[in-house]
Amino acid sequence: MPFVAQQMVNALQLGSIYALIALGYTLVYGVLRLINFAHGDIFMVGAFFSFFAAAVLGLPFLPTLLASMAATALLGVMIERLAYRPLRHAPRVSAVITALGVGLFLEHFTLASVGAQPRLMPPLIASAVYQAGPVRVTTVQLVIFLVALLLMLILDRFVNRTLTGMAMRAVSWDKSVVPLMGISVDRIIALTFAIGSGLAAAGGLLYATAYPVIEPYMGVLVGWKAFVAAVVGGIGVIRGAMLGAFVLGGAEVLVAAFLPSTYRDFIAFGLLLLLLIFRPQGILGRREVQKV
Amino acid sequence: MALLELQGVSRRFGGLQAVADLTLQVPEGELTALIGPNGAGKTTVFNLITGVYRPTGGRILFDGQDLVGLPPAAIVQRGIARTFQSIRLFKGLTALENVRIAHFARVTYGPGAWLSRGRPFREEEEAILAASYQWLERFGLARYALEPAGSLPYGDQRRLEIARAMATRPRLLLLDEPAAGMNPAEVEALMELIRWLQASFQVTIFLIEHQMRMVMGLCQVVHVLDFGRLIASGTPDEVRRHPRVLEAYLGQGAGGS
Structure with missing residues (x-):
């Protein structure tokens, strides 16, 4: 039992990071019906921004978090403005290919400008271990969980309680009517990219805090996993992305705990495929009713 | 005083002239109707006014200011709101x-x-x-x-x-076939609601309608569109007897319904 409880703590840590990234996929999908395949690489750039803020500028944790979120949000808005907006009315496959291209661009721009050599993230959080009953929790784990939880609560309230959040949800229901409420769809979409990218940067910093080696390709696998988490939870549904991330984190940690760790991704993804066969719209997803 | 004024407005889609040289006025505080057979271009007119489409020619003046080229959100902020033929909530x-x-x-x-x-x-x-x-x-x-x-x-x-x-908070409300799919009792209630809106909020109403009963019961002025062209304007009674209107509606029984 203590062993399982300990694994749950690890699952929460991993799930928190996946959740922050998965939210970006689901938010952008909600307003644009586009899978932003560059999002994993936006997460990677966010990790590098955090690295520069911490290692080069010597900022402490909170300023690093805010600076990295702001810079990455700006990057997300620029990507939308330069790469996706011109294709808003193009066939969807063009936008998907552009997204893949933006991802490759970010990876190789980072590679060319900072080099392939992995960087070591300086420790920003004094490490200590707390014993809570049978479970050991590190300060790093606590910070990751609390920061992720706080950001998710803010996002959830923003989207559900404010007019701007309402406008984001309205765009996902009927984009063409939103301007008739006096709302600029372009601004809502730009805001969505800013929020999604900012959350990915937070995920990047938290990831680098837990696993302090960062390199230009780190966003590929993590990005795919967060994407899967968003789909499992129900793409386009914000609470679904959070739930899917913790389901995926839990599956990974439990498989790794009881089986050889090489089985981890294989079994975790197998389970998720199975889930999607029986519930293709995801755990909290809504079925798209296609009008004929 | 005309709150809304269309001056020679045209819109072409490829080879199709959806709206041709349309000139009409919607006087402030009144109920004005736009009628016409299916495909006459009525909804296109609404889309031009609200900025969904840009006219290929002409001017659209709202309270004396040209709306052409403004994005839909800005037009709403000037005080024009609309509903849709198919409900778009x-x-x-x-x-x-x-x-x-x-x-x-x-x-x-x-x-x-x-x-x-x-x-x-x-x-x-x-x-x-x-x-x-x-x-x-x-x-x-x-x-x-x-x-x-x-x-x-x-x-x-x-x-x-x-x-x-x-x-x-519009000054001009555009209603696109608000009575579509309603039974006679519901149409009656809707007419009551529209009259009440106009009286209580001093809102000018411009509506597209197929149900003649509703147009006749509500509107002071009716404009008739056919193949994108204005073929008649006048009071409901004048329009109903207009030979070109009868011709346009022939076979649809619009004169009687």
Whole structure:
């Protein structure tokens, strides 16, 4: 039992990071019906921004978090403005290919400008271990969980309680009517990219805090996993992305705990495929009713 | 005084002249109708006024200012709201949220206000919430406030769409076939509602309608469109007897219905 409880703590840590990234996929999908395949690489750039803020500028944790979120949000808005907006009315496959291209661009721009050599993230959080009953929790784990939880609560309230959040949800229901409420769809979409990218940067910093080696390709696998988490939870549904991330984190940690760790991704993804066969719209997803 | 004035407005889609050299006026404070057979270009006219399409020629003056080239959101902010022939609510949002979101155009606090949660922000949000409830009450929809808009009965969805349009505080309300799919009793109630709106909120109404009964009962002036051209204008009685209108509607029995 203590062993399982300990694994749950690890699952929460991993799930928190996946959740922050998965939210970006689901938010952008909600307003644009586009899978932003560059999002994993936006997460990677966010990790590098955090690295520069911490290692080069010597900022402490909170300023690093805010600076990295702001810079990455700006990057997300620029990507939308330069790469996706011109294709808003193009066939969807063009936008998907552009997204893949933006991802490759970010990876190789980072590679060319900072080099392939992995960087070591300086420790920003004094490490200590707390014993809570049978479970050991590190300060790093606590910070990751609390920061992720706080950001998710803010996002959830923003989207559900404010007019701007309402406008984001309205765009996902009927984009063409939103301007008739006096709302600029372009601004809502730009805001969505800013929020999604900012959350990915937070995920990047938290990831680098837990696993302090960062390199230009780190966003590929993590990005795919967060994407899967968003789909499992129900793409386009914000609470679904959070739930899917913790389901995926839990599956990974439990498989790794009881089986050889090489089985981890294989079994975790197998389970998720199975889930999607029986519930293709995801755990909290809504079925798209296609009008004929 | 004309609140809305179309001067030689045209719109071409490829080889199709959807609207041709259309000139008409919608006088302030009155109920004006736009009628015509299916495919005459009526909804295109609404799309031109609201900025969904840009005219290929002509000017659209609202309160003396040209609207051509403005994005739809800016036109709403000038005071033009509309409804759709096929109901276009945000179906997954609650009825209350559908009305709340319509206040977006008039919000005065900045985008960062939510994070600081200052007093102007809270006061304005509370005012919007209260105003939204009030709109639902006026339209007899208060009991649905927290229901998803898509789950309302058909007639109530139509009323909610009008309530949402009114919540943007328009000076001109464009109604695109508001009586479509309604039975005679519902049409009667809708006419009552439109008269009440016009009297209570001094809103000018321009409506597209197929049901002649409704047009005849409500409107002071009727414009008739056929193949994108204005073929007649006048009082309902004049228009009904106009030879070109009879010709356009021939076989549709519009003269009698």
